[in-house]
Amino acid sequence: MSEASxxxxxxxxxxxxxxxxxxxxAFVTYADGDTARALAETLAGEAASRxxxxxxxxxxxxxxxxxxxVVSVGGDGTVLHAAAAAREADVPILGINLGRVGYLAEVxxxxxxxxxxxxxxxxxxxxxxxxxxxxxxxxxxTTAINDIVVEKVVSQRIVDLEVRIDGELLTTYxxxxxxxxTPLGSTAYSLSAGGPIVQPxxxxxxxxxxxxxxxxxxxxxxxxxxxxxxxAVSARPAQVNVDGRGARQLERGETVRVTTSDRPVRxxxxxxxxxxxxVRDQFGLDHA
Numbered sequence: 001m002s003e004a005s006x007x008x009x010x011x012x013x014x015x016x017x018x019x020x021x022x023x024x025x026a027f028v029t030y031a032d033g034d035t036a037r038a039l040a041e042t043l044a045g046e047a048a049s050r051x052x053x054x055x056x057x058x059x060x061x062x063x064x065x066x067x068x069x070v071v072s073v074g075g076d077g078t079v080l081h082a083a084a085a086a087r088e089a090d091v092p093i094l095g096i097n098l099g100r101v102g103y104l105a106e107v108x109x110x111x112x113x114x115x116x117x118x119x120x121x122x123x124x125x126x127x128x129x130x131x132x133x134x135x136x137x138x139x140x141x142t143t144a145i146n147d148i149v150v151e152k153v154v155s156q157r158i159v160d161l162e163v164r165i166d167g168e169l170l171t172t173y174x175x176x177x178x179x180x181x182t183p184l185g186s187t188a189y190s191l192s193a194g195g196p197i198v199q200p201x202x203x204x205x206x207x208x209x210x211x212x213x214x215x216x217x218x219x220x221x222x223x224x225x226x227x228x229x230x231x232a233v234s235a236r237p238a239q240v241n242v243d244g245r246g247a248r249q250l251e252r253g254e255t256v257r258v259t260t261s262d263r264p265v266r267x268x269x270x271x272x273x274x275x276x277x278x279v280r281d282q283f284g285l286d287h288a
Contacts, residue, residue: 020092020268021122022053022068028085030060030078036098040073043116050113052120064089069119069268075099080243083145083265092126092266094119103187103282106270115270128264129184129200130224134240135257136248143261144242146185150230150256151177151210153237153249158213160234165220166227175212177238180205180228180258184265187279189244195219199275205260224260231255 025047027040040057047055058064060072060081070093072082079095083104086093095105096112107115118124134148135141152159162172181190186198186206195208196219203224209217222228232238232250240247240256250256279285 019122019125020069022119024054024056024067025069025071025119026056026058026064026067028058028060028070028072028078028082030074030081036074036078051116060085064091067091069094071096072105073098074105076104079104080145087131087145087263087265092268094268118270119268124268124270126266126268127201128266130182130203131261131263131265132180132182132205133259133261134242137254142242142247145182145265146188146243147179147181147190148258149177149179149189149241150238150250151241153239157236159232159236159238161238162231162233164229165222171216172233173209173212173214176210178230179208179210181208190219196221197279228258229255230258
């Protein structure tokens with residue numbers, strides 16, 4: 001198997017890359033117990049002798065302190081949780097894949113030792129991926145690595161969501177919800193709702209309605225400087241979810257503001273797997 005199955009790099013990205021040689025690395029798991037925790041603890045304990053850097057085991061809910069890089073152990077969900085902490089700590093992240101689909105978790109099990117030795121030698125570069133921020137009317141804000149979803153609360157009741165782009169009215173959707181995704185998150189919920197696959201380093205946001213009762217059912221690919229306003233206009237309740245986590249419910253008439261965040265997330269690169277190959281491998285497309 002390729003050690004870099006996620007394939008976030010290509011020749012055009014080389015100007016953005018910078019090498020990382022860490023002294024202390026956090027090995028992060030999302031759930032306690034099972035294989036992931038055992039592997040993370042083993043790798044952390046043997047890091048100095050095997051890979052040339054100090055390793056510490058950190059559960060995903062814990063604070064990251066005084067580390068130079070993060071290695072998540074699990075699936076893509078673990079990467080998302082660990083990447084949020086890595087972004088706050090301003091350190092890069094690498095994912096070891098123990099799940100079935102490892103689009104974000106790049107490193108397969110048969111390549112773990114080789115990749116971590118390269119990390120210790122300073123032989124892995126980093127690349128930045130855009131993130132998006134959602135701001136509420138009370139001034140609170142949060143950030144997503146994959147997507148922000150404004151959606152219905154009651155399963156059989158659609159919601160009315162007014163959308164403005166850069167202050168200009170686009171339309172009012174009657175739909176199950178609206179997804180605003182990063183390029184990295186374009187292969188997650190947005191894709192299942194009919195959105196496009198976007199190369200992860202492209203500077204844009206993708207807005208996709210979910211099951212709209214409208215002829216306007218296509219996604220919008222918007223420039224990264226755009227400001228998207230989404231207002232709940234029906235009496236039916238709506239809620240905002242950030243990377244699959246419930247953030248809060250919206251009151252009728254309340255607007256959320258979605259923008260590109262000023263702080264990206266940085267991923268460690270294990271190789272220069274072309275983007276088309278990464279998509280082909282991860283989604284089981286015909287190789288013929």
